[in-house]
Amino acid sequence: MSERETRKTKRVVIVGMGFGGIRAAQCLADCGLEVVLVDRNNYHLFQPLLYQVATAGLEQESIAYPVRALIRGWKNLSFRMTEVTGLSLEDRYVQTEAGGIAYDYLILAGGSETNYFGNKGVEQHAFDLKRLPDAESLRNTILGIFEQAVQVRDPELRRQLLTFVVVGGGPTGVEFAGALSELIRYVFRKDYPTLDLDESRVILLEAAPAILLAMPEKLREYAKKNLERMGVEVRCNTMVADAGPGTVTLAGGEVIVARTLFWSAGVKAAPLAGMVPGDKGPGGRIPVNPDLSLPGYDGVFVVGDMALVMQDGKPLPMVAPVAMQQGRYAARAILQREQGGQPEPFRYRDKGSMATIGRSSAVATGFGVSLSGYFAWLAWLFLHLYYLIGFRNRIVVLLNWAWYYWFHERQVRLITTPECTEPVLPKENNHG
């Protein structure tokens, strides 16, 4: 690789501009090394708020930040929008659709994708929320469903249209079910005066005995009660066996007649993990050394959802705070290596977790404290301000969320691609 020899400074390549990759990039800004950022999209996506876009609470631009805007002004950071097609770890370069990129250090932060656990029926018929187009597509579908329901006369057909099944009682499923229920009960009630919205159901299914298992029991109870108060039917100890166009079949045989199935019951490592040699752990995750380096390959680190890191006998969860701490750690480990040092093993500091339930309520736990209700929601808001440190326009971003959230509940109810509203149910013969 004569190109590497002629380069004066060492190069770090970071694949993936999610939480792990972005945090690593921020920590390597102005560090003296050349840093090349790679992602198939040109933006960093704030995934936790995808459900807001899907339920018409925010628009896409509020939760996606162009990478080039984030790295402006830092001369050692550059970005290439391209897809990684392979990894040549012995020769130390990353293969992409735009050619190979040689590296001295590599941080793999490709994230995760939805795990359907091999269930083909579910995979074919379910919606999920991992990528930005998912959210707009789901929003268009939800709105389109109500537009169809207005024109449907057969009550059974209408109820099928208006029944939504959400699978997965973790924060994603809880937040989506809550926001969807609010959208229907508060916004659609006024938009669709001719519809009897009592015909609409939002059903949240969880295989475990309780939702939000990562939270203390008191908060789980609070969340469940709030969801039910908002009209969500919460069913625990319930597993989905199959799904078809218009039905969801539970283990045990019960069939729920529903047009829409939303799946947030599991994630697995992104396909990028499959390009890394070696055995994988559960969810396809890559086992790493205590310093997050890839065993057997010098200078390669894996962070975020793709990495399998054991702590206190359990794998670290696939959540944003873990990815952010690991991304920062990997960046610092590289800098320490350059200075001849050796980093301490990585240790995740769990600062708690949160889930919103509707517009002004949430549950939050951290630092030995449990919060619920409006204070938890405020804590959620401030925590995200903290998260945004390192983003130059963080105040603008936060104000934008607030602005949209409070003032634009009407604006975002657009069906931007009518193709998403193709009816999957037989048309009726209406005349009126």
Place this chain on the structure above:
Amino acid sequence: MSERETRKTKRVVIVGMGFGGIRAAQCLADCGLEVVLVDRNNYHLFQPLLYQVATAGLEQESIAYPVRALIRGWKNLSFRMTEVTGLSLEDRYVQTEAGGIAYDYLILAGGSETNYFGNKGVEQHAFDLKRLPDAESLRNTILGIFEQAVQVRDPELRRQLLTFVVVGGGPTGVEFAGALSELIRYVFRKDYPTLDLDESRVILLEAAPAILLAMPEKLREYAKKNLERMGVEVRCNTMVADAGPGTVTLAGGEVIVARTLFWSAGVKAAPLAGMVPGDKGPGGRIPVNPDLSLPGYDGVFVVGDMALVMQDGKPLPMVAPVAMQQGRYAARAILQREQGGQPEPFRYRDKGSMATIGRSSAVATGFGVSLSGYFAWLAWLFLHLYYLIGFRNRIVVLLNWAWYYWFHERQVRLITTPECTEPVLPKENNHG
């Protein structure tokens, strides 16, 4: 139609929720008649700002207003999102994909579509801006082009990528060319520090001897100078003969090597006009009576771009203010009919026209006054506030435009569907 006989109140059906249809609906709110609004999309689109979405200055939700939000609270207005498939004017009902809708009065306000004047090559390869998805698609393409250009080594290939041809020197073409040039020179200069943006060209072609023909000569000169100062090459007396993937051929044979062709050189009546019996005028427009009613069919009115209305020996132009005045007129004509009166013939009051050139400059003419520069731009802003009267959330909408326009020049640079960035040029073999 026994259904009509059993209805207690008369029904107005308005097809099309553009400027004409929305204005008619607003004037019929709380009027005692039942009003059914029909559109294939669930929003009213503020078309004049599509170019802002296409050049990453505004997001979609800023310029599209859900119809249901607009009509909330007015019990006599209802909306059906469906496509009109035919018109049965003798039997007085509109055929749609969701069934037939009977009417006592009908207002056709279907708008217009892009006119390629039969040029198949241009139609196949050009972008246009008439519908909301057009704008997002064009934005994704522009951003994707620059992401590709960063990774292209062949200078000829790169120049081809970075050359944009805009056809049509009316307000649409002028505004788009100006905004695109600003995006490249001010925003992309910082986002793509490795690109030599002097390689990028924005070329505005106009068949007539001057751009903005509807404006006084002094303003035309001003606009042309400003565009040139912003880096746009303005070529008048220039017609396009053909277009291919990567080239634009002028009448006379000159070939411009350009990846992107934008066509705003003409519009014609929407296909809905073809469902109306009778001969059509230029552009497929429907000749109407002096009271905008359709000859031979009682109770049917045609407004907006689809209507051919002669005034002072010339057809009225296909612009928003004409559609708005006609929509209001048709609504009032219906109310007068119901009270036994007869409306005066329609007469358009030309209050002037405007075009923006970049972020803080514009040309505007009206009431015998010509404005240019910053004051014209302010006039543009206030005129749009006036336009928004009738929209409940007009202050919010205007603030939103301002908010986005000034603060979010960075946010909207998202490529939301990477499929739009498929390279149409052969890939190179890069290694670095």
